[in-house]
Amino acid sequence: MALAAFFADQQPVPGHRPWPRYRLDRAQWLKLVEALEDAPWTLIGLWGEPAQVHAAFREEPSTIAVASLDCAEGRFPSLAKVRPGAARLERAVRDLVGLEPEGLEDGRPWLDHGRWPLSHPLAATPGPAEAMTDAGANYRFLPVEGDGLHQIPVGPVHAGIIEPGHFRFTANGETVVRLEQRLGYVHKGVESLIAGKPVAEAARIACRLSGDSTVAQGWAFAAAVEAATGTEVPPRAVHLRAIKAELERIANHLGDFGAICNDAAFVALHMQCGVLREQVLRAAGAVFGHRLMMDRVVPGGVGIDLDAGAVATLLGLIETLARRLPPLVQLYDGKPSLLDRTVTTGHTRPDLVQAFGAGGHVGRAAGRNQDARAMPGYAPYDRLTFKVPVLTEGDVNARVWIRLREIDESLDLLRQLLGDLPAGPIAAPVPPASGEGMALVEAFRGETLAWVRIEAGRVARGHLRDASWFQWPLLEHAILDNIVADFPLCNKSFNCSYSGHDL
Amino acid sequence: MLKLFADTLGRGPYTEPRPELLDEDVQQLAAKVEAAARAKLGRSLSIRQVDAGSCNGCELEIHALNNAIYDLERVGLKFVASPRHADVLLVTGPVTQNMREALLRTWSATPDPKWVVAVGDCGCTGGVFAGSYAVVGGVDAAVPVDLRIPGCPPTPTRLLQGLLALMARAGG
Numbered sequence: 001m002a003l004a005a006f007f008a009d010q011q012p013v014p015g016h017r018p019w020p021r022y023r024l025d026r027a028q029w030l031k032l033v034e035a036l037e038d039a040p041w042t043l044i045g046l047w048g049e050p051a052q053v054h055a056a057f058r059e060e061p062s063t064i065a066v067a068s069l070d071c072a073e074g075r076f077p078s079l080a081k082v083r084p085g086a087a088r089l090e091r092a093v094r095d096l097v098g099l100e101p102e103g104l105e106d107g108r109p110w111l112d113h114g115r116w117p118l119s120h121p122l123a124a125t126p127g128p129a130e131a132m133t134d135a136g137a138n139y140r141f142l143p144v145e146g147d148g149l150h151q152i153p154v155g156p157v158h159a160g161i162i163e164p165g166h167f168r169f170t171a172n173g174e175t176v177v178r179l180e181q182r183l184g185y186v187h188k189g190v191e192s193l194i195a196g197k198p199v200a201e202a203a204r205i206a207c208r209l210s211g212d213s214t215v216a217q218g219w220a221f222a223a224a225v226e227a228a229t230g231t232e233v234p235p236r237a238v239h240l241r242a243i244k245a246e247l248e249r250i251a252n253h254l255g256d257f258g259a260i261c262n263d264a265a266f267v268a269l270h271m272q273c274g275v276l277r278e279q280v281l282r283a284a285g286a287v288f289g290h291r292l293m294m295d296r297v298v299p300g301g302v303g304i305d306l307d308a309g310a311v312a313t314l315l316g317l318i319e320t321l322a323r324r325l326p327p328l329v330q331l332y333d334g335k336p337s338l339l340d341r342t343v344t345t346g347h348t349r350p351d352l353v354q355a356f357g358a359g360g361h362v363g364r365a366a367g368r369n370q371d372a373r374a375m376p377g378y379a380p381y382d383r384l385t386f387k388v389p390v391l392t393e394g395d396v397n398a399r400v401w402i403r404l405r406e407i408d409e410s411l412d413l414l415r416q417l418l419g420d421l422p423a424g425p426i427a428a429p430v431p432p433a434s435g436e437g438m439a440l441v442e443a444f445r446g447e448t449l450a451w452v453r454i455e456a457g458r459v460a461r462g463h464l465r466d467a468s469w470f471q472w473p474l475l476e477h478a479i480l481d482n483i484v485a486d487f488p489l490c491n492k493s494f495n496c497s498y499s500g501h502d503l
Numbered sequence: 504m505l506k507l508f509a510d511t512l513g514r515g516p517y518t519e520p521r522p523e524l525l526d527e528d529v530q531q532l533a534a535k536v537e538a539a540a541r542a543k544l545g546r547s548l549s550i551r552q553v554d555a556g557s558c559n560g561c562e563l564e565i566h567a568l569n570n571a572i573y574d575l576e577r578v579g580l581k582f583v584a585s586p587r588h589a590d591v592l593l594v595t596g597p598v599t600q601n602m603r604e605a606l607l608r609t610w611s612a613t614p615d616p617k618w619v620v621a622v623g624d625c626g627c628t629g630g631v632f633a634g635s636y637a638v639v640g641g642v643d644a645a646v647p648v649d650l651r652i653p654g655c656p657p658t659p660t661r662l663l664q665g666l667l668a669l670m671a672r673a674g675g
Contacts (some may be wrong), residue, residue, distance in 0.1 A: 157609050163554050193631070207632075208655075210558055211560025272570070294655065411516050499557065
């Protein structure tokens with residue numbers, strides 16, 4: 001069944017842009033769950049409000065719809081049996097809003113570690129902190145039974161300069177037989193902080209959801225606000241946003257390429273990539289006044305314009321990268337001792353990638369051809385030429401190659417963007433209107449979603465869904481039957497966000 | 504590979520001269536470092552980085568300290584994997600409720616004499632996340648802080664300045 005056909009006899013909620021949102025009753029929601037058993041619709045987001053739960057779906061390539069259910073009794077039928085990627089999102093809804101996902105097998109909390117001074121912070125009336133079976137160190141990891149198994153607990157404080165999270169490995173000798181993640185350590189209450197704030201202030205918080213994706217997430221939030229308020233962003237601002245987003249993608253991919261080689265003890269490439277990454281950040285700092293370009297995308301447009309000198313700086317950077325990266329790629333591809341570590345390591349199954357709707361290099365290295373810049377597509381990419389590289393091997397090596405090819409594409413996109421920069425203003429005023437808006441933006445690690453309800457220029461409710469939500473669970477599978485020592489390689493090749501996921 | 508080495512030898516090191524110390528850092532540290540500690544530590548400090556709730560922005564710039572351009576190790580500073588090997592805890596924040604105990608345990612596992620450097624606006628004060636139910640506050644809401652390096656995030660140069668000031672005081 002087509003997604004549009006499922007909702008054919010429904011009236012969309014007025015003022016939700018650019019895609020429709022439908023309010024379902026319980027019977028219709030149950031019909032939706034049933035339809036999901038056969039329909040190939042991808043779950044792209046699931047979030048809650050005090051008495052409502054929302055789930056967003058995409059039918060490829062570009063049909064998108066949001067289904068909402070009123071939860072008067074504080075519960076909703078779980079989607080996790082038909083969309084496994086929903087499980088952690090539903091646990092987060094239970095923790096944050098207090099709505100109970102009926103039929104969700106996993107009764108454990110996810111973001112709530114029993115350490116907050118309250119419970120259900122996003123509920124209409126947050127409750128007092130509750131005594132919890134799974135508080136702190138008492139979290140019930142899944143039991144593992146068998147001869148000769150041992151467990152290795154890692155984190156939340158890791159042995160490197162890494163974000164905090166806990167990995168519980170069960171190994172048989174050197175071989176990993178199970179990995180279970182526990183996340184939520186860097187939960188900062190982002191959605192509670194955003195609620196009630198004027199859009200400009202909320203945008204600063206959205207830019208700090210995950211520092212490595214500040215441009216993409218700032219853009220997604222701004223675009224959702226603009227959709228909700230009917231703000232037209234000037235073409236020059238749209239181009240400048242894309243320039244920043246591609247610089248961010250290149251900087252992150254360079255860092256990851258080097259770091260993956262470093263985790264295979266090939267330090268020379270790490271050092272070379274570190275120098276190139278630094279050059280990208282310095283150019284960004286010189287041109288946009290901030291090395292990571294934080295707060296450089298604002299609702300309505302962008303903060304800083306580019307002058308002719310800045311364009312020359314960026315063109316110079318592009319030529320430097322185009323000259324210096326190919327020898328490094330050749331070096332990677334010509335070192336059997338390095339490829340021995342990356343080829344066939346950390347394999348992700350294509351069926352799981354589809355089931356979880358994993359995007360970014362995780363999905364595209366395992367045959368899932370999805371990139372928000374092309375599907376559903378947004379300006380200015382609709383007028384630009386670029387390829388979305390897709391491989392099928394699904395191993396660490398494939399994820400390296402997706403990154404390398406994307407750097408080439410991004411360099412070419414930058415040439416197109418800088419060569420055809422429209423004149424005009426760089427921002428439009430955001431009217432103090434009301435409405436609901438949603439946006440999908442391709443960050444370096446995959447598609448990021450932002451949803452907002454704006455009431456008179458303030459954010460009544462905002463939800464931000466990093467790509468990592470649908471990638472983290474696949475890492476648990478990718479490491480199976482690999483040796484413990486290959487976990488850093490697998491983890492780095494995914495490079496999921498902790499902060500972006502923990503909210 | 505050989506060509507890469509030849510090119511690198513030909514162009515000389517990427518590493519740039521170390522930045523000048525900032526008075527504000529030196530003053531923050533003036534009262535806090537004892538002469539006895541200097542004698543013990545010599546001209547080298549080991550750093551254990553702890554992310555106590557950061558957005559990862561500070562970590563990206565701390566990573567950059569290890570690249571060939573800033574080359575932290577040349578000045579006697581190095582990152583270590585265990586707090587038990589560390590003289591300095593380099594802590595980014597805000598400190599979340601869910602990370603507070605892990606930070607305290609890391610701090611307790613670090614032998615004396617030790618210093619705590621709070622990194623970034625969030626590490627200094629909680630930043631844009633201050634006031635959230637999920638956030639304890641800046642680093643000093645959980646452990647005593649010796650030096651604050653503000654910025655969102657601080658640049659690698661700014662981080663290096665702060666750490667060099669600490670070296671000048673603590674490392675003799």
